[in-house]
Amino acid sequence: MNYELLQAAAASNTWGAILPELLLGCLALGLLVLEIVLPKKRHDLIPALAIAGQVAILVGLFINFRTGYLGETTFNGLLKHTESGQFLRAFFLLSSILVSVLGVVALAKQKMPRIEFFHIVMVVSAAMMLLAQANHFVLLFVALETITVGFYILVSYTRSNPLSLEAGLKYLIMGALSSGLLLFGIVLLYGVAGNPALPAHTAESMNFDALRLFLAANPDNVLASIGIVLVLSGVAFKVGAVPFQIWIPDVYQGAPTPVTAFLAVASKAAGFAILLILVRTFAPYASLTTPVLTIMAAATILFGNLAALTQHNVKRLLGLSGVAHAGYLLLGVVAVSATNSALAVGAIQFYLFAYLLASFAVFGVMTHVAGMDDADQDLDHYADLGKTHPFLATVLAIGLGSLAGIPPLAGFMGKLLIFIAAFKAGLYGLLGVAIFGVVISIYYYFGWIKAAFFSTWKAEGAPDTRPARTEVSITARLTLASLALASIILGFYQGPFGDWLMLR
Amino acid sequence: MIGLNHYLLLSAALFAVGFFGVLLRKNTLVIYMCLELMLIASTLALVAFSRFNGTMDGNVFVFFILTVAAAEVAVGLAIIVALFRKRQTIQVEELNALKN
Numbered sequence: 001m002n003y004e005l006l007q008a009a010a011a012s013n014t015w016g017a018i019l020p021e022l023l024l025g026c027l028a029l030g031l032l033v034l035e036i037v038l039p040k041k042r043h044d045l046i047p048a049l050a051i052a053g054q055v056a057i058l059v060g061l062f063i064n065f066r067t068g069y070l071g072e073t074t075f076n077g078l079l080k081h082t083e084s085g086q087f088l089r090a091f092f093l094l095s096s097i098l099v100s101v102l103g104v105v106a107l108a109k110q111k112m113p114r115i116e117f118f119h120i121v122m123v124v125s126a127a128m129m130l131l132a133q134a135n136h137f138v139l140l141f142v143a144l145e146t147i148t149v150g151f152y153i154l155v156s157y158t159r160s161n162p163l164s165l166e167a168g169l170k171y172l173i174m175g176a177l178s179s180g181l182l183l184f185g186i187v188l189l190y191g192v193a194g195n196p197a198l199p200a201h202t203a204e205s206m207n208f209d210a211l212r213l214f215l216a217a218n219p220d221n222v223l224a225s226i227g228i229v230l231v232l233s234g235v236a237f238k239v240g241a242v243p244f245q246i247w248i249p250d251v252y253q254g255a256p257t258p259v260t261a262f263l264a265v266a267s268k269a270a271g272f273a274i275l276l277i278l279v280r281t282f283a284p285y286a287s288l289t290t291p292v293l294t295i296m297a298a299a300t301i302l303f304g305n306l307a308a309l310t311q312h313n314v315k316r317l318l319g320l321s322g323v324a325h326a327g328y329l330l331l332g333v334v335a336v337s338a339t340n341s342a343l344a345v346g347a348i349q350f351y352l353f354a355y356l357l358a359s360f361a362v363f364g365v366m367t368h369v370a371g372m373d374d375a376d377q378d379l380d381h382y383a384d385l386g387k388t389h390p391f392l393a394t395v396l397a398i399g400l401g402s403l404a405g406i407p408p409l410a411g412f413m414g415k416l417l418i419f420i421a422a423f424k425a426g427l428y429g430l431l432g433v434a435i436f437g438v439v440i441s442i443y444y445y446f447g448w449i450k451a452a453f454f455s456t457w458k459a460e461g462a463p464d465t466r467p468a469r470t471e472v473s474i475t476a477r478l479t480l481a482s483l484a485l486a487s488i489i490l491g492f493y494q495g496p497f498g499d500w501l502m503l504r
Numbered sequence: 505m506i507g508l509n510h511y512l513l514l515s516a517a518l519f520a521v522g523f524f525g526v527l528l529r530k531n532t533l534v535i536y537m538c539l540e541l542m543l544i545a546s547t548l549a550l551v552a553f554s555r556f557n558g559t560m561d562g563n564v565f566v567f568f569i570l571t572v573a574a575a576e577v578a579v580g581l582a583i584i585v586a587l588f589r590k591r592q593t594i595q596v597e598e599l600n601a602l603k604n
Contacts, residue, residue: 138565145572152579162590166599168583173535176576177526180542183569184519187546190562191512191553203559250602375602 009076017069017081020061020089021126024096027053028122035115043114047104050118051097058093061086073135077207080135087349087501088132088273091356095266096125098360101479102258105367105470106374110158110256117157121262124150128266132273137186137206140274144182144238147270148175151263155255163375167254174237174247182234188227192218208281215284228282232292235278239271239326242299249307252319256374260315261363264322269352272329276345279337290337297334298430301327301437308444314366314377317444318359321403324437325355331434332418335425344421346501351414354402354490358411361399361483364476365392371467379451381466386453389469391477393452398484402491404445405438410490417502511552518545532584532594536577543573 015022027050034046069081099121107114127146134140152175156168186206192198193205193214200217202210215224237244252260282289304324311317329351335344369385369392370377386393402411415438422431472480490497518541525538547566554562588594 138561138568141565142568142572145576149572149575149579152576152583156583156586159586162587163601165583165587165590166602169532169587169599170602172580172583173526173532173539176539176580177523177542179576180519180522180539180546183543183546184549187549187553187562190565191549191557194553194557194559194561196557201557204561205557205559206561206565253602 012074012076014069014074017067017074017079018130020057020093021129023057023060024054024093024122024126024129027057028119028126031115031119031122046115047100047118050122051100051104054093054097054100054122058090058097061090061093065090075139077204077209078136078139079130079133080208081133084273084276084345084349085133088269089129091269091349091352092125092128092132092266095262095269095356095360096121098356098364098479098483099258099262099266101475102261102360102364102367105364105473105476106256106258106370109370109372109470111160112158117154120150120153124154124262125266128270128273131270134274134277135208137190137208141179141183141186144270144274145179147267148179148238151175151259151267154259154262155251157256157259158374161254161374163254163373164256165254167251167375170247170254171251174251178234178237178244180234181230181237185227185230185232185234188223188230192221192223192227208277212281212283215282219284225285225288228285228288229292231278232275232282232289235271235275236296239268239275239329240300240323241296241326241330242303242323245300245303245323248319248323249311249316252322253313253315253375257315257363257367257370257377260318261360264318264363265356265359268322268326268329269356272333272348272352275333276336276348279333280340283337283340286337290334293330293334293337294427294430297327297330298433299327300324300330301433305437305440309440311444312379313375314379314382314448315375317379317448318362318366321441321444322359324441325403327437328415328418328434331422331427331430334427334430335418335421338427339425341421341425343424343502344418347414347417347421350417350494350498350501354410354414354487357483357487357490358399358402358409361395361480361487362403364480364483365396365399368392368470368472368476369467373467376467379448382448382452383466384455385469387455389472391472392469392480395480395484396452397449398487400445400449402487404442406442408488408491410487413491413494413498508552508556512549515545515549515552518542518548530596532596532599535596536580536584540573540577543569 073080100118103117124147127143131143152172155171156165158164190205193211195201200214202214204210240248301324304320308317308320332344332348402409405412405415522538522541526535529535547569550562
């Protein structure tokens with residue numbers, strides 16, 4: 001490489017383009033410094049500062065939403081800045097803020113170091129924000145591993161609880177296995193695309209744009225096909241699609257509740273963010289990816305909904321219903337893979353946002369109802385919640401209703417948009433499976449709502465096994481109320497937000 | 505003469521050993537070694553491709569993979585040690601406390 005090329009490469013390192021990620025990382029490090037500097041009794045300030053700092057970064061991101069870098073690649077083609085990327089950046093920051101709010105509530109019940117929790121959540125979120133703009137396999141792998149290793153720590157965070165550690169170990173083995181598959185797929189694609197004997201071979205074979213051109217010129221390469229399938233399986237592990245969903249119920253149950261929420265929302269969204277990028281990169285091989293994703297989507301919807309029917313532990317129930325949600329989202333991905341429709345991309349993003357609002361409302365209520373042992377959260381613990389804590393019960397009902405897709409809540413609009421996109425792509429069989437899945441899901445979601453609002457018959461003098469419920473603080477009350485309200489409003493009126501998502 | 509295909513075959517064999525080791529072995533530490541074997545198999549293929557294709561990207565990527573693997577081992581062994589202290593076992597069939 002000569003001097004001018006090196007100079008051009010160095011000039012494309014525009015650090016301003018990743019300012020939100022940098023600020024988030026610095027804030028995360030700053031928290032650790034504050035923990036050393038501040039006296040012990042002022043340590044309760046640090047979580048508040050973490051939340052305030054993240055809100056400030058989010059506001060900054062919105063002010064600078066239409067940044068000058070849109071449509072450009074920076075860092076030598078490592079990053080590509082798009083409007084979808086900007087949306088997902090805001091999405092991950094918002095979920096990081098909400099996890100921090102839940103973390104304050106949940107950590108107060110445990111004798112655990114506090115500050116590291118917020119630190120790791122913020123580092124993981126920054127990696128997710130980078131991942132949403134990835135345009136190169138090296139960045140994709142490193143960002144994904146930063147997320148995964150961070151989650152190993154978060155899942156086993158309550159290390160005095162063997163269940164949390166067991167969940168951490170299971171996530172560790174499954175996560176590392178999926179990373180291994182993903183990496184081997186990347187290596188095969190890299191090797192094939194750089195082979196000088198093939199047409200359109202490229203020196204930049206890990207760059208997505210160069211890779212797409214290579215795949216278009218070599219439509220039936222066996223090694224490339226194996227590589228594509230391995231990469232897609234690695235990502236399917238992260239989103240929890242069948243047949244890679246086995247870790248979900250155990251890990252969701254053992255992890256501390258805020259971490260379960262983080263896994264359910266942000267980790268899944270990160271998986272779909274890269275899945276969308278990859279499906280477009282692999283577009284020349286759509287005849288391979290579309291059938292694979294179709295079978296995966298159908299199996300995921302059916303398995304998730306049927307397995308959730310018999311669950312009594314609410315965390316396992318949410319985990320398996322989350323598998324079903326991954327199935328509906330995969331339906332949208334199939335539509336993108338089959339027709340490359342912009343409508344489907346917008347629908348997936350709307351669905352993810354509605355899922356974030358509803359999930360965090362439900363997990364917020366769960367954090368308040370749970371006792372000392374985070375893994376033991378039974379449906380029975382919700383008995384009489386409607387009488388003793390009407391606010392929590394209402395938020396729970398709205399959240400679950402939105403997850404089930406009851407009109408007029410936001411979850412219904414999300415499902416409707418995905419189904420419309422699938423209908424326009426001509427995926428009638430898959431659509432039938434999805435509607436069947438939605439009908440089943442209403443049963444278990446309403447079983448939960450019933451448990452919260454109607455009292456169950458109990459033998460005279462039977463011991464009360466319900467753990468004590470936490471008092472709802474002002475911050476948590478405001479957060480939960482706005483989540484529930486947003487779920488309702490977004491169901492009636494999508495407004496400019498919906499237009500923006502749909503019309504790109 | 506050893507060519508690219510020999511390296512790829514060796515790498516695929518190592519990867520298969522690692523993959524089936526993760527699925528079939530019962531001891532957590534052995535499973536962990538198998539996971540590392542999968543990463544090393546990818547690394548071998550990467551270096552071979554990089555050498556025979558004449559591009560440097562693969563060699564650079566290897567350093568990222570090694571760093572990531574080291575971070576993963578550090579966290580993973582910490583979890584395994586903490587779990588062993590609580591449960592006095594690292595056999596996967598005995599780690600089944602999470603259920604409905």
